Amino acid sequence: MKISKKNLPFIGLSSLVLLTSSFATAADMSDMDHSGMDMSGMDHSGMDMSGDMSDMDHSGMDMSGDMSDMDHSGMDMSGDMSDMDHSGMDMSGDMSDMSDMSDMSDMDHSSMDMSGMDHSGMDMSGMDHGGMDMSGMDHGSMDMSGMQGGQPPANARSPDYSNGVPYGQYGKPMMMGSMPLWGVSVDDLGYQFDEDQINFEATGWYGTDSNRIRLRTEGSAQTKDDKEIDSLSSLAYWKPLSIFWNGEAGVAYDTENDNAAVMAGIVGTAPYFIETDARAYLYTDGQLRLDLGAEYEWRLDQHWVVIPEVGLTAFSKDDHDNGITKGFNEMETEVRLTYETFSRQLAPYVGVSYETALGKARGQRRQENESVDSSSLTAGVKFWF
Numbered sequence: 237m238k239i240s241k242k243n244l245p246f247i248g249l250s251s252l253v254l255l256t257s258s259f260a261t262a263a264d265m266s267d268m269d270h271s272g273m274d275m276s277g278m279d280h281s282g283m284d285m286s287g288d289m290s291d292m293d294h295s296g297m298d299m300s301g302d303m304s305d306m307d308h309s310g311m312d313m314s315g316d317m318s319d320m321d322h323s324g325m326d327m328s329g330d331m332s333d334m335s336d337m338s339d340m341s342d343m344d345h346s347s348m349d350m351s352g353m354d355h356s357g358m359d360m361s362g363m364d365h366g367g368m369d370m371s372g373m374d375h376g377s378m379d380m381s382g383m384q385g386g387q388p389p390a391n392a393r394s395p396d397y398s399n400g401v402p403y404g405q406y407g408k409p410m411m412m413g414s415m416p417l418w419g420v421s422v423d424d425l426g427y428q429f430d431e432d433q434i435n436f437e438a439t440g441w442y443g444t445d446s447n448r449i450r451l452r453t454e455g456s457a458q459t460k461d462d463k464e465i466d467s468l469s470s471l472a473y474w475k476p477l478s479i480f481w482n483g484e485a486g487v488a489y490d491t492e493n494d495n496a497a498v499m500a501g502i503v504g505t506a507p508y509f510i511e512t513d514a515r516a517y518l519y520t521d522g523q524l525r526l527d528l529g530a531e532y533e534w535r536l537d538q539h540w541v542v543i544p545e546v547g548l549t550a551f552s553k554d555d556h557d558n559g560i561t562k563g564f565n566e567m568e569t570e571v572r573l574t575y576e577t578f579s580r581q582l583a584p585y586v587g588v589s590y591e592t593a594l595g596k597a598r599g600q601r602r603q604e605n606e607s608v609d610s611s612s613l614t615a616g617v618k619f620w621f
Contacts, residue, residue: 418442419620424454426616428589432459435614436467441474448474450484455491466492468517470499480505488517493558495519509533523560524552541574541583548594559604561596570614582619589614 424437437454455467472486481504488499501515510532517525531545547568551560572587590611593601598608 414444416442416444421620423618424616425618426585426587426614427459428456428612428614430612431456431610433457434459435616443474446476450474450486468492470515472499472501477502478504484515490517490519490525493519493523493555493560495521495523497525506530522553523555526550539576541576543572543574543585545570545572556600559597559600559606561600563596564594565597566591566593572614574618581621582617584617585615587614588612 418441420438420440422436422438424435426435427433428435433456435456439450439452441448441450443449450472451469452472453467453469455465457463457465468488468490470484470486470488472484474482474484477483481502484499484501484503486499488497489495490497497517497519499515499517501513503513504511506512510530513527513529515527517527519525527547527549529545529547531543534542534544536542548564549566550564551562554560554562568589568591570587570589572585574583574585576583588611590609592609601608
């Protein structure tokens, strides 16, 4: 076959142009527009993406199809991909078999829809997830046991708050609420000028906020003539019944009729902050005594306090030997002006007291030439420690 030599220069020039354009295309893919490319069946195993792909625009790429068979194991993505724009990529399809995407730490995924992707095996330690919408992701198979918190040890929530740490040489600490304490409160230690007598009311206790032993005494002592002392003392067990009320039960002794009794009572704060107490005494001779009392603190400022109080006494049967009649026997009232000082632990006072007989007790006192009503100026002090 005879070949014309006139066509050889044209063939050689064409080959040179084609070869040159191939090298130019392979060298720089940074300006390629992949907006219409369907990559669902492509094999990327031999692609070298180590060059500069920062200007590649993937905004229109449709990757919604089945990409499970795309093999990226041989893709070299070690180059600079920081400026690749994936904002419009739809990756909602099946990408479960994309095996290796080694370094995507600088890629911007802020607008990517990854709701259908399985991320269970992906290393995302260096990725920026600031704007990612992960509302549709399934985290059910994620292992979070190594995160902060995890499973607490068996003794981490021990009742004594030790968290498994031993107490050492000092032993187990005691909470303030369970520590036994003691206190003394003198509610009244005053002098009645018209009656020439000293009135007293004091309470001492030992125990905790939930259980206490209380020793209480109240009465009066004459300062002239026979200097007689009349008192009613009790030793009782004290326990809270509710938020505002406490109960008492114990034994008592009354020097006025020289008789012992069993005592039960309730003490607390009634509505409008009225301090209220009610105690019943059952004597050995069958007599039943009921004492009712109430007082209110009207605070004028941080130190000055006005305290009105009232008390009633009733009996279940007559006892003429001790000047007792059935029913309400007497009423005692007093108004004090108190000045609290030394952290309110000491409070001197001045006041006026009034006593009157009630019911049949009025007639009995008249028969015995005793006063039915009496009033007096008082002065004294109350304190606690």
